[in-house]
Amino acid sequence: MAQKKEYLSKNQKIVLDIIEKSAQPMKAYSILFNVQKKGLKAPPQVYRALDKLVEIGKIHKIESRNAFIACRNSACTITNATAFSICESCEYVKEISSSKLSKYLSNFQDKEGMKYNKYNLEFFGICKKCK
Amino acid sequence: MAQKKEYLSKNQKIVLDIIEKSAQPMKAYSILFNVQKKGLKAPPQVYRALDKLVEIGKIHKIESRNAFIACRNSACTITNATAFSICESCEYVKEISSSKLSKYLSNFQDKEGMKYNKYNLEFFGICKKCK
DNA sequence: ATTACATTGTTATAATATAACAATAACAGA
DNA sequence: TCTGTTATTGTTATATTATAACAATGTAAT
Numbered sequence: 001m002a003q004k005k006e007y008l009s010k011n012q013k014i015v016l017d018i019i020e021k022s023a024q025p026m027k028a029y030s031i032l033f034n035v036q037k038k039g040l041k042a043p044p045q046v047y048r049a050l051d052k053l054v055e056i057g058k059i060h061k062i063e064s065r066n067a068f069i070a071c072r073n074s075a076c077t078i079t080n081a082t083a084f085s086i087c088e089s090c091e092y093v094k095e096i097s098s099s100k101l102s103k104y105l106s107n108f109q110d111k112e113g114m115k116y117n118k119y120n121l122e123f124f125g126i127c128k129k130c131k
Numbered sequence: 132m133a134q135k136k137e138y139l140s141k142n143q144k145i146v147l148d149i150i151e152k153s154a155q156p157m158k159a160y161s162i163l164f165n166v167q168k169k170g171l172k173a174p175p176q177v178y179r180a181l182d183k184l185v186e187i188g189k190i191h192k193i194e195s196r197n198a199f200i201a202c203r204n205s206a207c208t209i210t211n212a213t214a215f216s217i218c219e220s221c222e223y224v225k226e227i228s229s230s231k232l233s234k235y236l237s238n239f240q241d242k243e244g245m246k247y248n249k250y251n252l253e254f255f256g257i258c259k260k261c262k
Numbered sequence: 263a264t265t266a267c268a269t270t271g272t273t274a275t276a277a278t279a280t281a282a283c284a285a286t287a288a289c290a291g292a
Numbered sequence: 293t294c295t296g297t298t299a300t301t302g303t304t305a306t307a308t309t310a311t312a313a314c315a316a317t318g319t320a321a322t
Contacts, residue, residue: 009300028278042303047279063194064251066278066309080255085241088249096241104235108254110216110227116254120195123239123247124211140269159309173272178310197278197309 008058014038015049016070019059025067025093055079062086062093064122073097080118081106087127096123139183145169146180147201150190156198156224186210193217193224195253204228211249212237218258227254 008016018034019026026034032046040046050068053059057079059068064086071079073095083096083105101121109115139147149165150157157165163177171177181199184190188210190199195217202210204226214227214236236250 011301040302043279044281044303045301048300063253085245085247094241098239098241101239105252105254108229108232110225110229110254112259114216114256114259116216116256118255119252120255121236121250121252122194123236123241124249124251125245125247128243128245142270171271174310175272175312176270179269 009049009052011040011045012049012052014040015046016053016058019053019068020070022070024091025062025065025069027067031068060084060095062122063120065091065093067093069093069095071095082119083121083123085123085125085127087130088124089126089130092127092129096121139189140180142171142176143180143183145171146177147184147189150184150199151201153201155222156193156196156200158198162199191215191226193253194251196222196224198224200224200226202226213250214252214254216254216256216258218261219255220257220261223258223260227252 014035015031018031028043028046028050031050032040032043035046040049050059050061054061054068057071059070060082061068062084069084081102083098083101085094085096086092105119105121106117107115145166146162149162159174159177159181162181163171163174166177171180181190181192185192185199188202190201191213192199193215200215212233214229214232216225216227217223232252236252237248238246240246
């Protein structure tokens with residue numbers, strides 16, 4: 001994980017830093033606001049870094065929320081098989097790392113027998129605290 | 132399915148019609164363009180209809196694409212447990228209706244034993260035609 | 263007819279994301 | 293070192309997606 005970071009560019013590091021410091025998903029423009037003191041002034045600078053970080057699996061996009069969260073899954077070599085639980089009340093998001101689940105989904109075949117090694121799964125519910 | 136439609140409002144019917152006629156997901160502003168001849172001139176009219184149609188399960192949102200597709204799953208009483216396959220080359224989208232998969236996911240428990248009856252799963256790959 | 267409520271129409275604007283292009287940095291091979 | 297190549301950055305403008313706010317209209321039960 002640490003060694004991967006060596007290869008990041010300046011802007012990518014800045015953006016990753018701010019996301020990793022946040023326990024919860026961050027929106028692109030919130031990230032932008034937070035990194036303006038570091039010299040990243042315009043959306044493309046942030047979006048480029050986000051794109052790259054998603055690509056290499058350092059962060060994930062929560063599609064239903066248009067937000068980005070750091071990958072905490074140390075075993076997350078598979079950057080393209082993601083699962084999250086989202087609380088619909090407090091918006092708390094947690095990455096699910098279940099090898100059983102990922103195996104099941106990676107091996108899933110549709111009716112035509114097609115397999116997919118890439119997927120994104122978002123579970124919704126009410127978390128313990130909100131219950 | 133047909134009886135549900137009786138309860139739709141005028142705008143909801145118009146929007147649903149155009150989406151059902153499309154084999155593939157439609158973007159909100161493409162829908163807007165298509166329904167302008169029917170009198171729906173402004174985004175809120177379309178988004179309101181979309182919200183309602185998603186809520187009652189007549190359509191689904193493809194989150195990773197910001198697009199909307201008609202539900203073809205006749206057994207789709209569970210409007211909040213959705214799975215799709217998406218071709219990353221031609222963007223062809225297909226709803227997956229596998230009772231095995233939906234059972235598996237509906238019964239899935241995370242580490243804290245929490246269950247989720249609502250989820251959205253998007254599989255990515257290259258479809259047969261594009262291979 | 264009156265109340266209550268959902269739906270509609272409308273304007274404006276917020277929030278999310280990308281195109282396009284010039285400038286600079288990083289780096290491998292001659 | 294030079295030089296061509298590629299990645300990264302900075303910048304402006306704009307495209308795309310979505311909602312706030314409020315007035316007007318329709319609908320249906322009492």
